[in-house]
Amino acid sequence: MRGDWDRGWLRYGFIAPALVLLVAMNIFPLLYSIVLSFTNADLVGSNSSWVGVLNYKFVFKFAKYGQALRTTALFVFLAVACELLLGFGLAYALRDRFALKPLVLTVLLVPMMLPQAVMGLFWKLILNGNYGALNQFLGLLGFSQPQWITDPDLKFLSVLMVDVWMWTPFMMLISLAALQAIPPHIYEAAAIDRASPWRTFRRITLPMCAPLLGLAVLLRATDALKQFDLIMALTGPNDRVTQTLSALLYQTVFRDGKVGLGTAYSYVILVLVIALASVFLRYMGRLQRESDS
Amino acid sequence: MRGLRFLFVGVYLCLGTLPLLWLGITSLKERPDTISVHLKWLPSGAAGAEDDAYFAATLDAYRQLGVVYAGADHAFYHYLKNSALIGLLSTLASVFIGTSAAYGFSRFPIPGAKDWLFFILSTRFLPPLAVVVPVLMMYREFDLQNTHLGLIILYTVFNLSLAVWLMKGFIDEIPRAYEEAALVDGYSRLQAFRLIIIPRAASGMAVTGVFCLISAWNEYGFAMTLNNQDAVTVPVYFAGLQGNVQGIPWPQVCAGVLLFVAPIILFTVLVRRHLLRGVTFGTLKQ
Numbered sequence: 001m002r003g004d005w006d007r008g009w010l011r012y013g014f015i016a017p018a019l020v021l022l023v024a025m026n027i028f029p030l031l032y033s034i035v036l037s038f039t040n041a042d043l044v045g046s047n048s049s050w051v052g053v054l055n056y057k058f059v060f061k062f063a064k065y066g067q068a069l070r071t072t073a074l075f076v077f078l079a080v081a082c083e084l085l086l087g088f089g090l091a092y093a094l095r096d097r098f099a100l101k102p103l104v105l106t107v108l109l110v111p112m113m114l115p116q117a118v119m120g121l122f123w124k125l126i127l128n129g130n131y132g133a134l135n136q137f138l139g140l141l142g143f144s145q146p147q148w149i150t151d152p153d154l155k156f157l158s159v160l161m162v163d164v165w166m167w168t169p170f171m172m173l174i175s176l177a178a179l180q181a182i183p184p185h186i187y188e189a190a191a192i193d194r195a196s197p198w199r200t201f202r203r204i205t206l207p208m209c210a211p212l213l214g215l216a217v218l219l220r221a222t223d224a225l226k227q228f229d230l231i232m233a234l235t236g237p238n239d240r241v242t243q244t245l246s247a248l249l250y251q252t253v254f255r256d257g258k259v260g261l262g263t264a265y266s267y268v269i270l271v272l273v274i275a276l277a278s279v280f281l282r283y284m285g286r287l288q289r290e291s292d293s
Numbered sequence: 294m295r296g297l298r299f300l301f302v303g304v305y306l307c308l309g310t311l312p313l314l315w316l317g318i319t320s321l322k323e324r325p326d327t328i329s330v331h332l333k334w335l336p337s338g339a340a341g342a343e344d345d346a347y348f349a350a351t352l353d354a355y356r357q358l359g360v361v362y363a364g365a366d367h368a369f370y371h372y373l374k375n376s377a378l379i380g381l382l383s384t385l386a387s388v389f390i391g392t393s394a395a396y397g398f399s400r401f402p403i404p405g406a407k408d409w410l411f412f413i414l415s416t417r418f419l420p421p422l423a424v425v426v427p428v429l430m431m432y433r434e435f436d437l438q439n440t441h442l443g444l445i446i447l448y449t450v451f452n453l454s455l456a457v458w459l460m461k462g463f464i465d466e467i468p469r470a471y472e473e474a475a476l477v478d479g480y481s482r483l484q485a486f487r488l489i490i491i492p493r494a495a496s497g498m499a500v501t502g503v504f505c506l507i508s509a510w511n512e513y514g515f516a517m518t519l520n521n522q523d524a525v526t527v528p529v530y531f532a533g534l535q536g537n538v539q540g541i542p543w544p545q546v547c548a549g550v551l552l553f554v555a556p557i558i559l560f561t562v563l564v565r566r567h568l569l570r571g572v573t574f575g576t577l578k579q
Contacts, residue, residue, distance in 0.1 A: 010482075014397030017390045018413065018453055025450040026416045029427035036427065090305060093298035104302070106565050107310060112572075113561045114554050117513035117528040121535070122316060122550055125327070125543055133315055136332035165309065170572060177569050177577050215573065226420040229513045233532065249422045254518060259426055266423035277418040281411050284576055 030270075037263040043253065048260070055264035065265070067240070068248040071156070075244060076224045079163045080217055086164065087171025088213065092205075094172075095179045105176075112169040120233025123162045124149060127234075149234060152241050159234050159242050163227065171216055178212035179205070211287060218280040225273060245269045320547035321350045327543040354544035358552070362545070364537040365530055366522075369549045372530040376510060376553075379441055379526060383448035384505040388498050390449070391456025392464075396486060398457070399464040400472075410458070414574060417454040421514035429519060439520040447515050452505040455574060459504065462575035463497025464490065503560045504571040510557065527553050 037055055041048035059065055090108070094101065111119075126133045129147035139145050148158045182205065190200045228246035231237065237247040238255065249269065253262030318334060319327055326333045326340075326348040336350035358369045365372075394413075398406055428447065429438065437443035471493070472485040480488065491498075513528040525533075531550070534541055561568070569577050 011397060011401040011403065014401070014486075015394040015403070015409070018394035018457060019409070021390065021446075021450045022413060022416055022453060025428065025447065026419060026424060029424045029431065030419075032427040032430065033424070036430070086305070090302060093302050102565070104306065106562055108306065109565070109568060110313070110558055110561055111309065113507055113557050115511035115513065115528050115557075117511075118531050118550055118553065119312075121531050121541075122547065123312070125319065125541075125547075126312060126315060131328040131330055133332065133334075136330070140332060165312065168309075173569055173572065174577070212577070215576070219573070222418050226422075228420075228422060229528075232513070232517075246420060246422050250518075253422075253426055263426055266420075266426070269420055270423050273418055273420060273423075274415075277415055280418075281415060284414075285407075285411070287576060 033263040033266060036260055037267060039260045041259040043257040043259055051260065055261045058261055059264050059268060064243070064248060065268075068243050068245050071242065072225065072244040072246075075156075075160065075163075075227065076221055078160055079167070079224045079227075080220050082160070082164045083168045083171045083220060084213065084217060086168045087173075087216075088175040088209075090168070090172045091175030091179055094176065109169045109173060111166050112173075114166070116166060116229035117233055119166065120162060120230045123158075123165075124234060127158055155235050155239065156241050159230055162230055162234065163224070166230075167220060167223075170220060174212055174216035175209065178209035181212070182208045211290075214283060215280075215287060218276065218283060222273060222276050222280060225269075225276065245272075316547050316551055320354050320544055320551055321352070322348050322544050323351060323353065324540075324542060324544055328540070354548040355552075357542075357545050358549055360545070362534060362537060362542050363539060364534040365525075369527075369530065369545075369552075372525055372527045373553065375441065375524055376526040379444045379448065379524065380506050380509040382441075383445045383452065383509050384502050386445070386449040387452040387456040387505045388460075388502045391453055391501065392460045392491070392494060392498055393486075394453075394457045395460035395464050396490060399461055400469070410461070413454045413457050415454075416450075417574070421451075421512075422518075425515060425518045428515075432519065439523045441524045443519060444516060444524050444526070447519070448505075448509040448512065451512070451515070452508055455508070455571075456501050456505055458574040459501045459570065460494065460497060462570065462578070463494050463501070467493045500564050500567045500571070503564045507557055507560060 038050060038052060039048040040051045040054075094104070127135075127148035129135060129145065129150065132148070134148065135145035146154055148154050186204055186208075187200065190204055195203070226246055227244060228250065231239075231242050231244060231247050232250070235242045237243065237251045239247075243251070245265070246269070249262055249265045252258050252265060318336070321336055322333065329343070329348075331344050331346070333346060333348040335346045335348070337347040338349070340347070340349040361368050397403065398410060403409070432438045432443050437446070467490060472480075472489045475485045475489045476482070511528065512526075513532070516524075516526045517529045517532065527549070531546060534546060564571065
């Protein structure tokens with residue numbers, strides 16, 4: 001009776017619902033959008049016709065696209081770097097036990113669980129140039145009060161700042177796990193060898209944390225690459241300075257109504273995401289094998 | 294050195310929590326105090342002078358959550374109900390379908406299981422905006438646009454990868470001996486799954502459910518693009534208020550945001566020991 005389950009097709013009954021749903025709602029749409037990207041389909045659903053590779057030609061000709069690609073790359077790099085430095089710094093500072101540690105950690109972790117779109121709107125109040133709390137505070141200290149969200153020189157920085165506020169806790173969480181996984185006897189051995197604190201940090205702490213920090217960076221980078229909610233809330237999808245690939249895609253499809261061109265854009269994003277994700281998946285497979293053995 | 298560490302953590306803790314504190318303070322204000330050029334941060338019984346730090350604290354904003362504001366068709370609670378309905382049903386579906394798949398992968402020899410699992414995980418990395426256009430076209434065919442069901446299906450699938458991976462971690466930790474004993478006693482596979490595995494995986498299912506619920510609760514991209522009338526969720530509602538010509542009703546927005554994120558904060562505290570597992574798809578355990 002058990003043999004039926006283990007060898008027969010019935011065991012697939014357990015996994016079939018999940019796979020069917022994923023294929024229907026993820027794989028099929030992706031294939032369907034390949035078709036769409038070769039047409040001039042629009043959002044209202046009037047008759048569309050085949051236009052060949054025209055959309056892809058447009059994608060690479062538009063200056064907007066190059067700009068969005070640069071903005072996205074810069075955003076991913078700066079956001080991940082700031083969050084890693086701050087998050088690892090916090091974890092390193094919090095590595096020892098102390099009485100209030102669980103409470104402090106929980107409070108620090110809250111922002112990353114909150115809805116980005118909603119918090120983005122609220123940050124608009126804080127960052128408002130005329131009545132925002134940040135500027136009122138800067139005013140009390142006698143600093144100048146810039147227009148954080150509308151000044152072209154500052155709005156990218158503002159989006160970055162809110163992203164760092166939301167996602168530094170994520171880096172801290174994984175960094176803490178990495179620091180806690182280092183066996184204490186290694187530090188004891190270093191102390192016996194009279195290694196300086198800096199040397200211990202360079203030669204033991206950092207290399208032993210590196211694999212998990214790599215995992216954190218990859219996870220965060222794939223997420224930052226998709227960043228859309230914060231940009232929509234803070235500056236809107238059609239802002240020259242903060243228009244990332246996702247924002248450009250939204251603008252093209254839902255504001256300009258050009259579905260064919262939009263799906264062609266989405267394939268360019270997909271190639272980037274798939275490249276990053278496959279690095280991540282391979283990396284994660286390796287980590288799992290190491291922890292299994 | 295130690296002092297420096299605590300200073301760093303202390304400064305970050307203040308800066309990190311100040312925005313949340315400000316959310317609470319703003320929800321107690323009246324609108325003119327939210328757009329004053331002076332920093333109004335001290336609640337008091339009566340309104341202070343125009344240029345001092347006091348503002349008259351009131352719970353009016355919470356009472357006015359039932360009011361319909363320009364930029365939306367209904368009041369906050371209507372959208373909260375949509376969010377709750379869509380979040381809870383999609384979470385239930387993800388957890389059950391995910392648990393069943395995780396059990397299959399955990400207990401049976403399935404050819405290419407590793408590849409299937411990584412395929413499932415890879416779907417998590419798809420940018421919502423890259424799939425939303427074809428999904429929109431499909432939904433038009435099936436009349437699922439602007440329906441709760443449409444978003445429930447989408448969120449269920451969107452959270453499946455997380456549910457499968459987290460549940461596989463939890464089920465792998467349940468010794469096989471339990472169900473093997475049950476099978477010897479004459480239970481069928483399904484009975485063993487239902488009566489032996491599910492009760493032992495219940496706490497894992499609860500943790501998985503919390504993560505699925507939070508990600509459905511917070512979702513914005515799909516919710517905004519797939520509907521604009523009947524199944525609008527809270528994040529889309531708040532974003533819509535930006536179109537209000539009289540200016541955003543900040544105290545009411547802040548009161549609503551606080552009510553909306555309160556369950557998330559509560560759940561974060563409840564699953565704090567599993568946060569690491571949750572954000573790394575079960576790869577890392579605390």
